Amino acid sequence: MPSFFESNLKYLRTRWPEYAELLSNRPSAQKNYESDDFSSLPSIRIWPHTRLVIFFGLGTGAGLENYMKEFTQRPELETLLIERQPETFARLLENIDLSTWLQSPRVQVWLGLTGAQTQLNSITYFNENNRAAYWSAIQIVAHPEIAKENEEYFRNIEAFCNEAMKDASNAFGNSPDDALLGLQNSLLNGDWIRKSPSWIQFRNRLPDVPAFLIASGPSLEQEFERLKLARDEGVIICADSALRPLLDHGIVPDFVTALERVPEVAVFFRGVATKQTTLVSLPVLYPEAYRSYAGPKVMAFRDYPYFEMFGVSETEMQMIGPSCTHLSFQFAHMLGCSPLVLVGQDLSYDPENFRSHVRGTGFADRDKPNNPEELLNKQEYFWVDGNHGKKVLTNHALAMFRAWFENLFAKIDDRTIINCSLKGAKIKYCSVGSLQSVLDNLSTKWDRASFENKFTSLTSTRERIRKTDWINGLKEDVRWIDRLQKLLDTGLTQASNAQANLALARALETMILKLVNNDRHFKKLLLIIMTPLLFQIEVAKNKAASACVNDANYTNVLVHHYAQMLAEIKLWSLKLKDLLLQTINIDT
Known part of the structure; x- marks a missing residue:
């Protein structure tokens, strides 16, 4: 044999x-x-x-x-x-x-x-x-x-x-509306994106310098005095919601991160002295937040293909995660910092008064204590292991953030990660210690003055793509959407007029797969917008198919769901076309 x-x-x-x-x-x-x-x-x-x-x-x-x-x-x-x-x-x-x-x-x-x-x-x-x-x-x-x-x-x-x-x-996002809003904000921020300093310019600029990553969990209230000392020991990077409480206690962060596309994010910067703190944000940030921020600005990029239209290179894009503190962590990792020290990263409610955040973020409802019994009556709240050996109360959103951190931490073997959020939820793949013990054991001082002297060159602006080339690219994208409509109409006509059979189902599936996997324009413009919805339809299709009792039922399920996908792609591509035309008209 x-x-x-x-x-x-x-x-x-x-x-x-x-x-x-x-x-x-x-x-x-x-x-x-x-x-x-x-x-x-x-x-x-x-x-x-x-x-x-x-x-x-x-x-x-x-x-x-x-x-x-x-x-x-x-x-x-x-x-x-x-x-x-x-x-x-x-x-x-x-x-x-x-x-x-x-x-x-x-x-x-x-x-x-x-x-x-x-x-x-x-x-x-x-x-x-x-x-x-x-x-x-x-x-x-x-x-x-x-x-x-x-x-x-x-x-x-x-x-x-x-x-x-x-x-x-x-990770597929909340909805196509949410994704489209992110693209709309990016288009409104287009001039800034085209000229912005990139976070990639900071790669390995602070090797082995401690980074204190500050979130707005309730345990932050116990750390303000120690954080005043931390500024002399390393770089401080905070989430947008932690900026105001830090400044109120005399702590000026080096960087603040922001990524929300909704209007509420502007509250964190309104009326706040930000000239000494550099904003590291995503292009989807609510435009008023950019306008109201007085300090230096640096742009970070998720791995979204549509950033290509702004002249952003693939080397600048990477997976970040759903929250500001994930962005803070990724930026500190890019800087080359170690150890990476988490402060106020509770991902749970205060074990004594059940507040969700440190006081003073700018939202009064976050300052109030909560009743744990009332929270537990809602399905999304539950208990998890805490860093102090007892259970702490959390919810599904915070648990999802924790899972993202664990996924990130599990892949990193060249940095020390220490969680100093002693009253918070336990996060795998990192050690737990007090902020005081971290400060006591740091053996090297970083040269802040030397870094600040280089800072101007790191944040200097450059034009990624000329405005005329950007507008011409948007016009070509509009022409592609017009061609796409004809293709989608053909598929929808076939699905509605022909008798359902497996060959038709596979033809519709092939049309969708070619669009999603092979069409450069679709990947650039529509993939991020459509992914949450296509994902939901795919799940529904698989669930319905699993209940089919014969081949005819199965074929009908396939044709129905593939036609639904084509119809949704048609609808959302037309919404995208309207956004592109608005941008072209505004900028010309």
Whole structure:
């Protein structure tokens, strides 16, 4: 019987060189399974609505050929193969020709990973390609002997995947209205974006300098006196809601971060002395907040493709997270700072008076104590472990922020992260200590004067793209939307006039996939706006498909939901066209 090991290893090495290295010595199996037991996979019948098949072990792969054939015939199907033992995977490579499979971008392999590594892989995997929408369209195929022997390992992976999908779904934004508002604000801030200093200019400017990252949690009230000393020890970066309380206590932050697109954010800067503090903000910030800010300004960029229209390069964009303190953390990391010290990052309510924030943020309702019983009567409030050894009260939004921090912290192994929010919720992947102990143990002083001397050059403005080129680019975007309308009308006509059949469903699906994955203009202009809505429709489609009792029902579900996607793309692209035309008319 021929061995396929070397040919499979060749393709494995192309995509996963670390796995190829692991297997290059051809390890022999540590356990000799009976061939009948080891070779048998359960009968694999892939449901019509399945989008992702996860294998918990494959053994020698007998029975896999039929699945591989179906995989080839169904371009929407993705596969995740998880094998704990490298020697078992080596036997699979010997027995089955997987060369085509291993080359497919629709196949992913996790081999010999620890529990912590599978958790990180889950976060990355389900944040890519809208996979979080597969929630009700995932099918797990478990090899009987391998899954039984590694029961806890695979059970934890299943929990990691569920948690990652839940967190990833939160990352798709609140709604297309919210996303469109962000683009509208960016267009109104267009002249500033085109000329703004970029946060990338600060990369590694403060290597190994301590950074104190100040949020507006209620525990901040106990730290004002110590933070006065911290300014001599490192750089202070605060969230917009913490700026006013810090200034009221005589503490001038070096940087303040802001990213909200709603009018309320302007309250944090109105009537506040900001000339000595640099604003690090996203382009989606409410325009009045820019106008009311008197100090220096630096622009940070999420990985949103539409920033390309302002001349922003890919190197300037990165994933940031949902809150100002996530932006503060990412900026401090970009500066090269260490340790990264969290202060007032409670992510929970005060354990004594149940206030949500430090007093003095500018919103009177945040200054008031809360009744925990009244909060707990609402579904979104619950108890979690606190840093002081007791439970603290939190809510779903704060828990989501905490999950984002844990995802960020888990990927960082070159910095020290210390959480000094002693009354707050416990955050994984960082140590806990008092701010006083951090100050007592800092061994180096940073040269603030030297950094401030360089500051003018770091914040100097430059024109990313000429105004005439920017306006001409917007006009070309409008012409693309006009062409898009014709394509969408064709698809909608087909969906409404033709009898539903699987060929039609797949044609509509292909039209949508080409737009979303391959059309440069769609990615630049509409992907961020449409993603929350397309995600919701995809989830609804998968849920409805899972309840289908026959092929005709399934086909009707597909056609209905794909037509709904096309109609929503048409609606929101026309709204975008109106925004672009308004910007062109205002600026010309």
